[in-house]
Amino acid sequence: MFFQKKSNITDLTKRVAVYASYKHKHLILAARCQNDAGIIYEQGICYDHPLPIDMEELGIKIIEFLNLYRVIDKNLRDSKSNEWPAFKSSKSKSVRSFESEYIHISIDGSNNKNLGLIISGLPYKQSRISVVSSVSFFEDKEVIGERVMELYEACLSGKLF
Numbered sequence: 001m002f003f004q005k006k007s008n009i010t011d012l013t014k015r016v017a018v019y020a021s022y023k024h025k026h027l028i029l030a031a032r033c034q035n036d037a038g039i040i041y042e043q044g045i046c047y048d049h050p051l052p053i054d055m056e057e058l059g060i061k062i063i064e065f066l067n068l069y070r071v072i073d074k075n076l077r078d079s080k081s082n083e084w085p086a087f088k089s090s091k092s093k094s095v096r097s098f099e100s101e102y103i104h105i106s107i108d109g110s111n112n113k114n115l116g117l118i119i120s121g122l123p124y125k126q127s128r129i130s131v132v133s134s135v136s137f138f139e140d141k142e143v144i145g146e147r148v149m150e151l152y153e154a155c156l157s158g159k160l161f
Contacts, residue, residue, distance in 0.1 A: 011113075012034075012069060014109045014114050015032045015106065015108045015109070016031060016065040016066050016106075016107045017086060018104075018105040018106075018107060018152075019086050019102040019103070019104055019105070020051065020103050020152045021051075021090070021091070021092075021103070022051075022103075024090070024092075026049075026050060027049050027050075027051050027058075028089045028090060028102070029061055029062065029065050030042045030085055030086040031043045031046070031065045031068040031069070033069060033070045034069075035072065039076060041074070041076060041079075042085040043068070043070075043072060046086060047065070048089045048090075055146045055149065056145060057145070058144075058145030058149070059142055059143065059144035059145035060145075062141075063141065063144070066107065066109070066117075082095060084098075086098075099125050103121055103124075103156060104121065104122060104125075105151060106118075106119070107119050109137070114137050115137055116135065116136055116137060117135050117136070118133075119132065119133045119134065119135065119147055120132040120151075121151050121152065123156075123158060131151055131155055133147055133150070133151050135147045
């Protein structure tokens with residue numbers, strides 16, 4: 001414990017948020033980061049695209065946004081929900097409608113070396129059941145994009161493949 005190596009960017013479990021809306025035919029990727037207290041939040045960098053989207057393009061953007069994950073200290077006490085970066089990139093008029101119109105999918109590294117990706121989503125905001133899949137970080141970008149959209153479809157329809 002006395003000589004514990006300080007963590008650096010390569011030792012962080014990378015994370016990115018995906019929001020997809022059937023109603024608006026819209027997809028948002030939101031880059032995440034964490035503050036010194038370890039709280040994960042969206043850094044304000046978003047990519048939005050109409051649905052459908054090319055699977056390879058989606059996979060490339062996911063890897064790009066995962067690689068943006070950093071430790072950026074920020075005091076979140078004064079943050080307001082209407083300043084939420086993904087909400088601001090959405091087509092919803094209120095945070096409440098955003099939370100009901102968009103399915104939230106989290107993509108997280110499976111460990112601190114990010115060798116795999118764990119993709120999870122909730123069919124609706126207060127769902128007690130989640131849909132989870134995993135894929136290698138080094139898989140073809142098209143496969144990563146397809147896996148995310150398959151998970152979105154499963155959350156949307158309630159049907160598992």
